[in-house]
Amino acid sequence: MLSREIVQFSEMRHEIRAYLCFLLQKNIANNLPHIELNKIIEGLHKVSSEVKIFELLYVLDSSGNLVFDAISPDSSIDYKKGQNHNDRSYFHRSIKEKQSILTDPYPSSASGNLVVTISYPLYNNKGELVYVVCMDIPLDKTALLVKPMPLFGFFVGFRKFIYFVVSVALFFVSLLLLVRGSFSILDSVDNFMFFDIQDVFEATILITLSLAIFDLVRAIFEEEVLGRQKSQDSKMVHKTMIRFLGSIVIALAIEALMLVFKFTIIEPEKLIYAVYLIGGVTLLLVGLSLYMRFATNLKRDD
Incomplete structure (x- = not known):
């Protein structure tokens, strides 16, 4: 079962990334003179209402610290403000490539389930990194994002x-x-x-x-x-x-x-x-x- 989910994710990876990138860019503005955290939170709530299968939504500052308690439909998952994630590959890769990246499946430190993470770096109009928006999605639900044809x-x-x-x-x-x-x-x-x-x-x-x-x-x-x-x-x-x-x-x-x-x-x-x-x-x-x-x-x- 697990190998089938990984293979299915690999087959649909590009479509999943394209959809998530479009969704984040549509709801969270980038390259602005002033990037306000409350506007980001508003955008995340819009994203969460459209993608109901996510595990976590959170925002890291330029040092990798959570700037507010993570949003999660599961009340047992606790990601508190101040936790540091600057050792995570999705944080460094999105900054290095200066674009949204979608990770390979990995065990979540919050739930222990296999998840994939989309990370979206936010820069001001001077090209300075301000925040990195992240979304964790359970691997077994990623196929629901692109709704493949019956065939x-x-x-x-x-x-x-x-x-x-x-x-x-x-x-x-x-x-x-x-x-x-x-x-x-x-x-x-x-x-x-x-x-x-x-x-x-x-x-x-x-x-x-x-x-x-x-x-x-x-x-x-x-x-x-x-x-x-x-x-x-x-x-x-x-x-x-x-x-x-x-x-x-x-x-x-x-x-x-x-x-x-x-x-x-x-x-x-x-x-x-x-x-x-x-x-x-x-x-x-x-x-x-x-x-x-x-x-x-x-x-x-x-």
Whole structure:
């Protein structure tokens, strides 16, 4: 049940954030010469009347202190004025990014339930941080915010089924390449005194492509079928892409080397085609290097 709620939240995360951002911006003015706390409280009551499923509504000052007792429909939850929350990620991230952010699910210190928090930083017209408005929403109720269509669940399940089928098909392709490459190696061992170096190169290419496709299958299965992606950082996606492209480059480089040997001995006039392939591999390496550079910069920004 819990994993299903997390997957559902990840599927609808962008819609939930967009709705909550719109709601907060509509009811609480930002970038004003004077941001009055009583106006913020009025706006929060309007928000609470529209979003009835929240757990907590509260406002932090620029130091992370609660400026008034939190608003909650549950009287057993007690968030008193003066409590400090400057160690919370939603407080620092919203200030760093200067925009509303929606957190991943985490256990609430107030109730112990899994919640997500939307935080909305308020600045005066001089760009100085004044307050951060926060709303905690129980994870199991987040789907109610965007009211998905009746067919939403069907299409999500159908999409996962398609990815599952594609993953299985690619896995068998990877397995066939691995088996074929392994048999080529065994044949070379059995005929060690007469084996052709080209057979070894081809076996290496087959096994390398098998590894690349297997990595792709693993990424698709984990992310789209099991729903283990959708985290804020994309390190695993970049890592999978780099390994896949790297395997392809290695396979093409081996093929180019094999053609150099073949054409040099048998058809020297066709050696230029091997040179073209080596040039293509070089361009792929340059492209992969640029991708790794930009991917690294993106991870640092995150």
